[in-house]
Each structure stands twice: as structure tokens, then as C-alpha cells.
Amino acid sequence: xxxxxxxxxxxxxxxxxxxxxxxxxxxxxxxxxxxxxxxxxxxxxxxxxxxxxxxxxxxxxxxxxxxxxxxxxxxxxxxxxxxxxxxxxxxxxxxxxxxxxxxxxxxxxxxxxxxxxxxxxxxxxxxxxxxxxxxxxxxxxxxxxxxxxxxxxxxxxxxxxxxxxxxxxxxxxxxxxxxxxxxxxxxxxxxxxxxxxxxxxxxxxxxxxxxxxxxxxxxxxxxxxxxxxxxxxxxxxxxxxxxxxx
Amino acid sequence: xxxxxxxxxxxxxxxxxxxxxxxxxxxxxxxxxxxxxxxxxxxxxxxxxxxxxxxxxxxxxxxxxxxxxxxxxxxxxxxxxxxxxxxxxxxxxxxxxxxxxxxxxxxxxxxxxxxxxxxxxxxxxxxxxxxxxxxxxxxxxxxxxxxxxxxxxxxxxxxxxxxxxxxxxx
Numbered sequence: 214x215x216x217x218x219x220x221x222x223x224x225x226x227x228x229x230x231x232x233x234x235x236x237x238x239x240x241x242x243x244x245x246x247x248x249x250x251x252x253x254x255x256x257x258x259x260x261x262x263x264x265x266x267x268x269x270x271x272x273x274x275x276x277x278x279x280x281x282x283x284x285x286x287x288x289x290x291x292x293x294x295x296x297x298x299x300x301x302x303x304x305x306x307x308x309x310x311x312x313x314x315x316x317x318x319x320x321x322x323x324x325x326x327x328x329x330x331x332x333x334x335x336x337x338x339x340x341x342x343x344x345x346x347x348x349x350x351x352x353x354x355x356x357x358x359x360x361x362x363x364x365x366x367x368x369x370x371x372x373x374x375x376x377x378x379x380x381x382x383x384x385x386x387x388x389x390x391x392x393x394x395x396x397x398x399x400x401x402x403x404x405x406x407x408x409x410x411x412x413x414x415x416x417x418x419x420x421x422x423x424x425x426x427x428x429x430x431x432x433x434x435x436x437x438x439x440x441x442x443x444x445x446x447x448x449x450x451x452x453x454x455x456x457x458x459x
Numbered sequence: 460x461x462x463x464x465x466x467x468x469x470x471x472x473x474x475x476x477x478x479x480x481x482x483x484x485x486x487x488x489x490x491x492x493x494x495x496x497x498x499x500x501x502x503x504x505x506x507x508x509x510x511x512x513x514x515x516x517x518x519x520x521x522x523x524x525x526x527x528x529x530x531x532x533x534x535x536x537x538x539x540x541x542x543x544x545x546x547x548x549x550x551x552x553x554x555x556x557x558x559x560x561x562x563x564x565x566x567x568x569x570x571x572x573x574x575x576x577x578x579x580x581x582x583x584x585x586x587x588x589x590x591x592x593x594x595x596x597x598x599x600x601x602x603x604x605x606x607x608x609x610x611x612x613x614x615x616x617x618x619x620x621x622x623x624x625x626x627x628x629x
């Protein structure tokens with residue numbers, strides 16, 4: 214059974230192959246709705262908005278909020294402060310980490326319930342497990358950054374997580390103010406395959422921020438592969454990437 | 460002064476990140492990931508697509524890149540003329556902040572004041588032995604797939620900062 218819903222401002226597609234698929238699909242959507250209600254900085258009555266207004270004492274934070282804060286704190290420590298959910302104005306915006314965390318959490322929930330065959334696609338970040346309803350491997354396309362209806366690669370993730378970072382803003386020109394005629398950053402899309410979707414998401418974002426050298430960063434990470442596309446349509450891949458391509 | 464502070468923050472943040480990389484930190488990476496994986500290897504030849512090698516050259520450290528952007532058409536007269544600075548939106552590994560210039564009631568320019576590009580980290584990566592990575596021209600694939608992976612994060616931060624700039628212009 215496959216269903217798609219718009220939650221957290223993005224399409225969430227859930228496909229589950231199981232005798233109780235409908236109930237599992239519904240519980241996954243309910244989970245993402247709870248995540249949205251709790252973590253959305255756009256909702257004034259969300260827990261995070263209340264925390265930012267000082268209306269909830271630290272002792273009264275929900276279990277989920279503590280988990281996100283712990284994960285964010287761990288990441289901050291690991292990156293020596295480079296990653297921080299605290300904004301310069303003092304408020305907290307955990308949205309950068311909540312998406313990957315939520316998909317990973319949903320996948321763990323399904324596995325705990327004995328669901329072996331599922332596909333979770335949240336705004337283009339994907340965690341799959343097992344086989345599809347034809348008893349074949351799940352497949353993931355990499356979207357063309359130039360024509361959004363086209364694919365430029367087809368992957369078999371083998372239960373790994375897949376996340377893409379990039380920008381599809383049309384007509385943008387990024388240039389160096391001191392040398393306006395020279396393009397300094399021409400990477401438009403970077404896809405990372407990693408041990409799970411949370412890790413793939415974290416590293417896709419980090420590597421994309423590094424520009425053209427991001428793919429070398431992915432190459433340096435054991436257990437991660439990547440596919441980077443520049444504005445000229447030239448892709449660069451890590452040495453183990455092709456073991457995931459069709 | 461604001462830019463200086465931002466540069467200061469980015470410098471220390473990235474210096475810290477480099478440190479964390481050098482002792483093998485960085486989320487769940489195994490200790491010393493670079494040593495094991497960066498031995499140069501020849502590109503494989505069993506691929507049907509044209510193959511070239513890729514060895515990035517160090518990029519000079521640059522100040523905040525600027526991005527100008529042709530905005531989507533908006534009804535004329537929707538905004539008040541002026542220059543508005545958007546909120547600092549977290550794009551996860553950096554801050555996105557844009558400035559919207561409104562002229563004749565429409566968006567004349569969107570300048571990026573801050574964008575998550577960390578050149579110091581890049582330089583560190585470049586100082587390591589860089590493997591020869593395979594390249595290819597992308598080709599459209601037609602296939603039935605279970606799902607499609609695409610970007611959303613950085614552009615989301617961009618939209619967030621722009622929305623806050625435009626809210627001030629109303």
C-alpha cells in the first residue's frame with residue numbers, strides 16, 4: 214500500500230508491504246503530524262515555539278524534544294560548534310535535524326513492529342528496507358537539477374539512506390564580489406548514500422556547503438558514497454558509487 | 460561590523476570543524492576516515508560513459524558570496540520600495556541570510572549576505588590526498604522508480620530568509 218500526504222510543508226510518501234499495511238501507513242502519517250505539531254517553528258502553538266517564548270521550563274520538555282536537543286548537542290560537539298540549532302537571535306530552530314531524525318525514527322518504528330518491506334520518502338530524503346510488492350529491490354531516482362521531471366540516475370539503495378542537498382533556484386548567479394566574472398560555486402546537486410537516512414542527510418548538507426570539494430569529503434567518509442552535479446551537467450561520483458547504480 | 464562578526468563566527472566554527480575532522484570526529488565517522496579512503500586509484504574503465512579524472516585545485520578563501528536572483532513575477536506594487544534584510548535562516552551547516560531590494564513595488568534584486576560555503580574546510584580537504592574521481596555527463600534516465608531524491612534544505616532556508624525580508628516590505 215502506498216499513500217502520500219503533505220505534512221511539514223512537504224510531500225511524504227509511505228509505501229508498506231505488509232498484511233496490516235493500511236494501519237502502519239496511518240500510524241506513520243500520525244507520527245509525522247505529531248513531529249510537525251511539536252517542532253514547527255511556523256506554528257505558534259508548537260512546543261518549540263513555546264520554548265522559544267520561554268513558556269516551558271526545561272524540566273517540562275517532551276521526551277522527543279530532549280532527544281532532538283541531545284542529538285543536536287552531540288552534533289555540535291562533534292563539529293566543534295560548527296553545527297548549532299541556536300540562531301544568532303537566541304531562538305532555537307531544530308528543523309535542520311528534525312527531518313532526517315523523523316524518517317529514521319519512522320523506519321525504526323516499522324522494524325520494531327516486524328514490518329520488513331517499506332519505502333519512506335520525505336521531501337526527497339529516502340529510507341527503504343526489504344523488497345517492493347513485486348519482490349524486487351526498491352529503486353531511487355536522482356532528480357535532474359535542470360528539469361525537475363527528469364531523472365539522471367537510478368539507484369538501488371540496499372536499505373541504505375539516500376539524501377540530496379542542493380539548490381534548484383532558477384536563474385541564480387553566485388559570484389565572487391571581488392571577481393564577478395568568475396563563478397565560484399557551480400554545484401547544483403549532491404546526493405549522498407549512507408548507513409541510514411539521518412546520516413546521509415547530515416553529510417549531504419555538510420558536503421554541499423563545501424562546494425566543488427564536497428564530493429571529496431564524501432569520498433573520505435567510510436560507508437558513504439556520493440554523486441555531485443555541477444551547473445554544466447557534469448557529474449562527479451565517489452569510487453564506490455556505482456555499486457548502487459542500476 | 461555584522462559581516463565581520465559573521466566572518467569571525469564562520470572562521471572559528473570551521474576551524475573547529477577541521478579540528479574535529481582531524482581527530483576523526485564529525486558525527487558517526489570512524490576514527491581517521493581520511494587515511495583509509497584517500498589512496499589515489501585509477502578510474503574504472505568498465506563504464507559506457509566518457510570518463511575523465513578529477514583533481515580539484517584549492518579554491519582561494521573568499522568573503523561571503525553574493526547571489527543575485529531573478530525573482531518570480533510578483534504583482535506590481537505589492538511591496539514598499541526600499542532595502543530589507545531577511546532573518547538568518549539555519550541551513551543546517553551554515554546560515555542563509557538574504558537582502559531584498561524593492562523598486563517600483565516589485566522585487567528588483569535578492570542579494571545573499573550569507574551562504575553556507577565553508578572554504579576553509581574545503582582547503583583542508585584539498586590538502587589531503589585526493590583520489591581521482593570519475594566524472595560523466597549526466598544523462599536522462601527513464602525508469603519506473605519507487606521514489607525520487609532531490610534537494611530541499613538550503614533552498615528552504617533561502618525562502619525562509621526571503622519571506623522574512625518581504626514581510627518587512629509589506
